[in-house]
Amino acid sequence: MALGVYESLPMGLGKPTDPQAWYLFAEGQRVMYADRDQYIADPAFVRIPLAGLLDAGYLRQRAGLIGAKSQAYPAGNPPGAVAVGADATREVGGTSHFVVVDKAGNVVSITTSVESPFGSNRMSGGMVLNNQLTDFPRLRRVRMASRSPTP
Secondary structure (H helix, E strand, O other): OHHHHHOOOOHHHOOOOOHHHHHHHHHHHHHHHHHHHHHOOOOOOOOOOHHHHOOHHHHHHHHOOOOOOOOOOOOOOOOOOOOOOOOOOOOOOOEEEEEEEOOOOOEEEEEEEEOEOOOOOOEEOOEEOOOOOOOOOHHHHHHHHHOOOOO
16 A cells, blocks of 8 residues: 555655655655555455555545645545444554464463554564554653562
8 A cells, every 4th residue: 555655746856865755755654644544454354445545546635635644544435444433442552462372272372552552563683663652751660669568
């Protein structure tokens, strides 16, 4: 999806250090993520309008939303999409958990809670990097360290 959006933007006109190229890159991601959040799910339970999401005309239309000022983009309406209701989840997104079991019965489980699902989406040394450190303010650590242990 992102590459299809980028095909409609003047990405190649600038050098890697061009701020406008980076702006277009970031806005293209925002457009694509709006659709991803609305339509991408487990295909065993949800009909994904994949052909519509990859439709060249639809991607051109989505790229056309990008203007001179950064903004939040709503999900689009790709060909073949089924209308759905608003997400009624009460908890804030940020924790992801899944379990994988192979044919031999080996099990792997992962839970991640780093401000948003999988944090920054970047890994280093096999660890998912956090995207914010708002849960670890310095003042709180000092206060916690100064408390005497409770028996």
